[in-house]
Amino acid sequence: DQQVKQNSPSLSVQEGRISILNCDYTNSMFDYFLWYKKYPAEGPTFLISISSIKDKNEDGRFTVFLNKSAKHLSLHIVPSQPGDSAVYFCAASRNNDMRFGAGTRLTVKP
Amino acid sequence: DAGVIQSPRHEVTEMGQEVTLRCKPISGHNSLFWYRQTMMRGLELLIYFNNNVPIDDSGMPEDRFSAKMPNASFSTLKIQPSEPRDSAVYFCASSSRGSVSYEQYFGPGTRLTVT
Numbered sequence A: 001d002q003q004v005k006q007n008s009p010s011l012s013v014q015e016g017r018i019s020i021l022n023c024d025y026t027n028s029m030f031d032y033f034l035w036y037k038k039y040p041a042e043g044p045t046f047l048i049s050i051s052s053i054k055d056k057n058e059d060g061r062f063t064v065f066l067n068k069s070a071k072h073l074s075l076h077i078v079p080s081q082p083g084d085s086a087v088y089f090c091a092a093s094r095n096n097d098m099r100f101g102a103g104t105r106l107t108v109k110p
Numbered sequence B: 001d002a003g004v005i006q007s008p009r010h011e012v013t014e015m016g017q018e019v020t021l022r023c024k025p026i027s028g029h030n031s032l033f034w035y036r037q038t039m040m041r042g043l044e045l046l047i048y049f050n051n052n053v054p055i056d057d058s059g060m061p062e063d064r065f066s067a068k069m070p071n072a073s074f075s076t077l078k079i080q081p082s083e084p085r086d087s088a089v090y091f092c093a094s095s096s097r098g099s100v101s102y103e104q105y106f107g108p109g110t111r112l113t114v115t
Helices: none
Strands: A010-014 A019-025 A032-038 A045-051 A056-059 A062-067 A072-077 A086-094 A097-100 A104-109 B005-007 B010-013 B019-024 B031-038 B042-050 B053-056 B065-071 B074-079 B088-095 B110-114
Touching: A010 A019, A019 A032, A019 A086, A019 A104, A032 A062, A045 A056, A045 A062, A045 A072, A072 A086, A097 B042, B005 B088, B010 B019, B019 B088, B019 B110, B031 B074, B042 B065, B042 B074, B053 B065, B074 B088
Parallel strands: A010 A104, B010 B110
Antiparallel strands: A019 A072, A032 A045, A032 A086, A056 A062, A062 A072, A086 A097, A086 A104, B005 B019, B019 B074, B031 B042, B031 B088, B042 B053, B065 B074, B088 B110
């Protein structure tokens, strides 16, 4: 069962604009959420996280928003840069259980 | 720091052969994780260790898979015998947080092809 879903397999954005990547989850018991970025032939790299007690966490150009009632989180990248082109995975965890989404491929066009 | 090191980067083997994947975690990290990534199932946690002790191996697909961590700087994932459906990218990750829940540092992965 897919407890974490990224319904958009790909997203294309112009350089300088905002990129919004979305993620939905089904298990309301998840209490920690993460975003990873993955370049080809490399392992995923941790990007940003958020605890379920918060609804927003910001780190430079990256902001994660959590809407617990909707079981939805999103990653905003502003402004988007060509180097942001990668596959982005969201993940949700509780205790010793971590689930990943299938990923969204972001392409930032110059 | 060299990061998480995995070897080999690519492995091609024939069905029925034994395959051993290796991982060296980041020095000082006390948790180590093995993941498998496939097109069908995405990224799945197979097993993780805390302080060299296996904590949860419920993700290991079947008895053909085994993992060991003889010391804090080395772990292996073994498949014996290998089957074509084991073809995937296998990632090792490590963490200093002692839990699967928090940020982990991934190695570059081993791409396994079983023919």
